[in-house]
Amino acid sequence: MRGSVINAIMSVTRFLPRNAMQQLIDALATSGYRVLGPQVRDGAILYDDLQEATALPGGWTDDQAPGSYRLSQVDTPRCFAWANGPQALKPELFRAREVLWRVSRDEGGTLRFQQEEVDGRPLAVIGVRACDIAALRLQDRHFLDNISDPYYAAHRRDLFVVAVHCSYPADTCFCVSTGDGPRAESGFDVALGELDDGFLVEVGSERGAQLIEGLALDPAGESRQEQLQAGIDDGARRQFRQLPSRNLRDSLFARLEHPRWETVAVRCLACGNCTSVCPTCFCHAEQETPSLDGMDSAHVREWDSCFSEGHAYLHGFQVRPEIRQRYRQWLVHKLGSWHDQYGRSGCVGCGRCIAWCPVGIDITEEANVICDGAGPGGGDA
Amino acid sequence: MNAYLPREAMIVERTEESPDTFTLQLRLTDGEPYSFAPGQFNMLYLYGSGEVPISIVGEDRQSGVLTHTIRALGRITNGLAALRPGDRIGLRGPYGRGWPMQQARNRDVIVVTGGLGCAPSVSIIHHVLEHRGDYGHLTILQGVKHTDDLIWREQYETWAALPDVTVLLAADVASPGWHGHVGLVTALFDQFRFEPGRSIAMLCGPEIMMRAAADGLHFRGLPADAIYLSMERNMQCAVGHCGHCQMGASFVCRDGPVFGWPEVRELLGTRGF
Ligand code: SF4
Ligand code: SF4
Numbered sequence: 001m002r003g004s005v006i007n008a009i010m011s012v013t014r015f016l017p018r019n020a021m022q023q024l025i026d027a028l029a030t031s032g033y034r035v036l037g038p039q040v041r042d043g044a045i046l047y048d049d050l051q052e053a054t055a056l057p058g059g060w061t062d063d064q065a066p067g068s069y070r071l072s073q074v075d076t077p078r079c080f081a082w083a084n085g086p087q088a089l090k091p092e093l094f095r096a097r098e099v100l101w102r103v104s105r106d107e108g109g110t111l112r113f114q115q116e117e118v119d120g121r122p123l124a125v126i127g128v129r130a131c132d133i134a135a136l137r138l139q140d141r142h143f144l145d146n147i148s149d150p151y152y153a154a155h156r157r158d159l160f161v162v163a164v165h166c167s168y169p170a171d172t173c174f175c176v177s178t179g180d181g182p183r184a185e186s187g188f189d190v191a192l193g194e195l196d197d198g199f200l201v202e203v204g205s206e207r208g209a210q211l212i213e214g215l216a217l218d219p220a221g222e223s224r225q226e227q228l229q230a231g232i233d234d235g236a237r238r239q240f241r242q243l244p245s246r247n248l249r250d251s252l253f254a255r256l257e258h259p260r261w262e263t264v265a266v267r268c269l270a271c272g273n274c275t276s277v278c279p280t281c282f283c284h285a286e287q288e289t290p291s292l293d294g295m296d297s298a299h300v301r302e303w304d305s306c307f308s309e310g311h312a313y314l315h316g317f318q319v320r321p322e323i324r325q326r327y328r329q330w331l332v333h334k335l336g337s338w339h340d341q342y343g344r345s346g347c348v349g350c351g352r353c354i355a356w357c358p359v360g361i362d363i364t365e366e367a368n369v370i371c372d373g374a375g376p377g378g379g380d381a
Numbered sequence: 382m383n384a385y386l387p388r389e390a391m392i393v394e395r396t397e398e399s400p401d402t403f404t405l406q407l408r409l410t411d412g413e414p415y416s417f418a419p420g421q422f423n424m425l426y427l428y429g430s431g432e433v434p435i436s437i438v439g440e441d442r443q444s445g446v447l448t449h450t451i452r453a454l455g456r457i458t459n460g461l462a463a464l465r466p467g468d469r470i471g472l473r474g475p476y477g478r479g480w481p482m483q484q485a486r487n488r489d490v491i492v493v494t495g496g497l498g499c500a501p502s503v504s505i506i507h508h509v510l511e512h513r514g515d516y517g518h519l520t521i522l523q524g525v526k527h528t529d530d531l532i533w534r535e536q537y538e539t540w541a542a543l544p545d546v547t548v549l550l551a552a553d554v555a556s557p558g559w560h561g562h563v564g565l566v567t568a569l570f571d572q573f574r575f576e577p578g579r580s581i582a583m584l585c586g587p588e589i590m591m592r593a594a595a596d597g598l599h600f601r602g603l604p605a606d607a608i609y610l611s612m613e614r615n616m617q618c619a620v621g622h623c624g625h626c627q628m629g630a631s632f633v634c635r636d637g638p639v640f641g642w643p644e645v646r647e648l649l650g651t652r653g654f
């Protein structure tokens with residue numbers, strides 16, 4: 001496509017009528033993508049293979065609070081009238097379980113190591129929120145900068161992101177405070193903003209432009225754009241949770257002996273739910289699964305958590321035997337050391353760890369109590 | 382390039398060092414080049430069992446045979462202990478930042494090790510002795526729990542006999558016939574003199590020992606930035622991805638295992654990091 005045509009498509013916000021959503025899904029499928037979209041599964045909204053627009057969670061909304069997540073139906077034609085469920089993009093790119101390589105041993109004892117082939121089918125995901133795009137950027141840095149992780153890279157390579165601007169944050173959301181939402185500003189191929197009668201369509205990449213051009217959509221017009229922005233602004237104003245500042249590194253490291261670590265440790269079950277729903281957590285353990293006949297073995301990685309017993313275990317010595325030390329590790333890493341490692345906080349304000357913590361521990365509350373007095377602007381990025 | 386994929390290595394020789402410590406001489410079977418710096422480590426893979434990080438003690442330039450001294454402490458290291466010459470394992474590496482051998486040139490080198498004969502420190506000694514003209518006086522302070530634990534005992538005696546090398550040994554518990562010091566390795570600091578302005582110290586062993594040693598050397602005038610130490614953490618990927626080895630903001634596998642003392646000084650004293 002010629003540059004000027006792309007620019008023209010990219011600069012104009014278009015309108016996709018609600019009944020044309022199917023065309024968008026079909027266009028992605030025809031371009032060779034495996035299409036994932038949010039759907040109601042077991043009482044939560046999760047990503048799953050999507051063929052029919054009618055499978056989107058139209059008329060569903062959510063109610064999230066510390067330790068709780070509930071879906072209910074409301075009278076709306078909208079498909080995205082809810083905030084993120086437990087799943088981010090993470091499980092698609094950094095898989096909960098991935099075979100890294102296999103090794104076989106012949107009778108002479110010779111070992112042959114073979115890299116596991118990665119299913120490289122391009123993936124398109126519809127419904128990615130701004131916080132998860134921010135998390136994706138962070139995981140990109142972790143897995144692709146320095147030494148590139150070939151498995152993450154293979155899943156990531158052709159990822160087509162269809163973002164959805166958030167107008168319905170949950171009570172647990174605080175992306176405004178972290179600066180990561182609720183509008184998806186960049187990092188997508190196509191972004192959708194939902195109104196009752198359809199979607200405003202923005203293009204963020206050449207691939208996105210190609211796809212949208214094929215749909216021959218009309219420009220959205222001013223008033224629809226204003227209406228969308230008003231909805232997003234409204235949602236942003238409803239967020240009441242916040243972190244004391246965007247950089248708590250110095251504040252946290254100055255408070256490693258704060259009594260609150262003990263208080264929170266009494267509640268924390270060290271279950272690791274928070275780390276598995278967190279879209280930026282990257283810890284994983286390597287495991288070996290030998291075949292029964294002993295002729296080969298698979299080397300596998302699985303998500304791990306800094307809350308787990310073995311995480312910091314070093315032959316006979318446990319670096320973090322106490323839950324207090326593990327909760328502290330999670331928080332001072334997430335909100336502190338990430339600044340040194342990746343130039344920003346590791347929290348994108350998605351609120352998942354709050355809703356999915358069985359005892360309702362709230363990261364914003366803990367950070368505010370521990371960093372009390374640090375105040376907004378305490379330390380800069 | 383897949384950073385996770387091991388290469389095959391064959392065990393050329395196996396030596397028993399102490400009841401639970403052994404040395405494996407390994408040769409990569411693919412014939413591809415390999416080089417490492419003192420203080421770096423490899424991930425050794427035991428078939429069907431998994432990987433462990435093992436410091437590289439040295440290499441025979443001619444034959445390309447790599448030396449790893451391993452303490453049998455867990456499932457995998459115990460499995461490695463059972464291997465014999467001719468057996469195959471996996472190896473990937475080298476990883477991490479090694480000792481500051483460049484900054485140490487023309488300086489007196491003080492090696493302080495504690496616990497079991499510490500493999501990372503042996504790589505320093507080998508390097509200094511191989512490039513003898515590049516370094517000043519070499520002082521080796523070695524502390525062990527029990528004199529029976531001292532591996533490479535003969536080797537220490539050989540090193541001690543070399544010109545411009547001082548070896549001082551300390552054991553918490555001595556068996557009969559022990560001529561070294563009884564007590565902590567840091568007590569040896571009063572038994573030798575060094576020139577703070579032209580010395581560099583490299584520490585390796587239990588953290589509590591390294592803390593005491595760094596404090597002690599600093600107290601005796603050695604600048605903080607002339608003190609280096611080799612850290613140990615749970616390591617599974619060795620490439621800064623799995624997160625286990627984190628100590629504050631550092632990935633010990635990638636940013637270490639050797640750190641300048643000022644980099645880790647604070648967290649070294651904080652339990653839980
Ligand atoms: S720490 Fe909690 S709120 Fe922040 S990104 Fe992770 S799951 Fe979301
Ligand atoms: S903070 Fe909550 S979710 Fe995280 S480990 Fe503790 S109890 Fe589990």
Ligand code: FES
Pocket residue numbers: 615616617618619620621622623624625626627632633634635
């Ligand atoms: S060993 Fe995996 S991050 Fe260091």
